[in-house]
């Protein structure tokens with residue numbers, strides 16, 4: 001299963017080799033308006049002549065079925081068959097949506113992901129979760145479908161906005177908190193900005209890949225990767241539905257604090273560990289803004305979380321730094337209390 005991951009300078013030549021395979025009928029590159037401008041030029045030398053560029057608008061608000069229709073129309077109009085390849089060039093929105101479009105088109109078009117944000121390189125492009133948002137609910141429609149290959153080249157990160165880089169870092173920290181205490185302590189000491197992202201990306205991909213290999217369809221341990229997301233997705237959906245600005249990684253960073261606090265309330269995590277997590281996260285992220293009166297409505301959205309069973313909201317918590325624990329029942333009231341705790345923290 002790890003054969004499908006290509007990291008570093010060899011990643012784009014691996015893509016070229018794959019696209020040159022006999023029997024490949026057509027190639028399309030799916031990009032958003034930003035990656036078409038900033039990343040596509042570097043990809044072009046590795047693409048066959050005659051490929052098509054399909055461009056979609058950038059942003060989470062376009063991670064919808066309506067955008068999928070645009071993609072499916074293009075593929076249909078230009079005669080793409082199951083031996084054609086869709087190369088998804090972008091952040092998590094492009095890789096989630098493109099992977100979903102490829103999985104459904106004629107029940108399976110060949111698909112390769114070329115992630116261009118830190119978030120997509122360490123998380124979204126790895127592990128086969130694809131999907132789109134539906135009526136504001138995060139990834140409400142989707143399928144598990146591994147791509148044929150994921151080609152990760154950290155040189156793409158050079159044009160990324162610092163806010164987007166930070167958003168991706170939230171998922172890096174999540175991986176440390178659920179599985180790598182030593183990396184968390186090193187990260188805390190050294191701070192976020194590094195010259196070369198490759199070692200951080202490779203280590204983070206390794207954590208995710210190990211967990212996904214054990215449980216590809218999230219029956220058990222894969223739920224660890226959802227730490228921070230019960231609250232994070234509720235907060236992200238709530239703010240997006242209101243047209244307020246929030247990035248997935250920013251919502252996850254807030255969710256990490258809330259769910260670490262819940263871990264303390266449940267007697268699983270030491271208060272000193274929460275203190276370390278909070279201090280570190282607030283050294284990187286600004287507080288997500290909402291008012292105290294909104295906490296109940298935000299927490300209510302967790303009833304739609306995919307880890308739930310019946311009326312039970314199952315959260316992933318920590319029993320120590322580097323030790324995630326999944327299937328921990330929580331109530332909407334407890335989630336709302338965690339949001340109130342977060343809201344009261346100094347800005």
Ligand SMILES: NC(=O)c1ccc[n+]([C@@H]2O[C@H](COP(=O)([O-])OP(=O)(O)OC[C@H]3O[C@@H](n4cnc5c(N)ncnc54)[C@H](O)[C@@H]3O)[C@@H](O)[C@H]2O)c1
Pocket residue numbers: 032033034035038039058059060063090091092093094096116117118119120123124125126127128129130138139156157158159160161164167168171247248249
């Ligand atoms: N499938 C999974 O396992 C998984 C995991 C984590 C997150 N996600 C999903 O990923 C999405 C978030 O991904 P994201 O943070 O990458 O957001 P994104 O795809 O919206 O990209 C962020 C912004 O950066 C721009 N961009 C991308 N690459 C660039 C580059 N190299 N230089 C300059 N600009 C660039 C994009 O155009 C966009 O405006 C969410 O929808 C989230 O639900 C999925």
Ligand SMILES: O=C(O)C(=O)C[C@@H](O)[C@H](O)[C@H](O)COP(=O)(O)O
Pocket residue numbers: 123127129138139171218222225226229233306
């Ligand atoms: O890969 C996983 O599994 C994750 O949970 C990774 C998350 O960072 C990611 O945001 C994922 O898309 C969330 O999945 P969902 O099933 O909660 O929608």
Ligand SMILES: [Zn+2]
Pocket residue numbers: 123171229248252
């Ligand atoms: Zn996430």
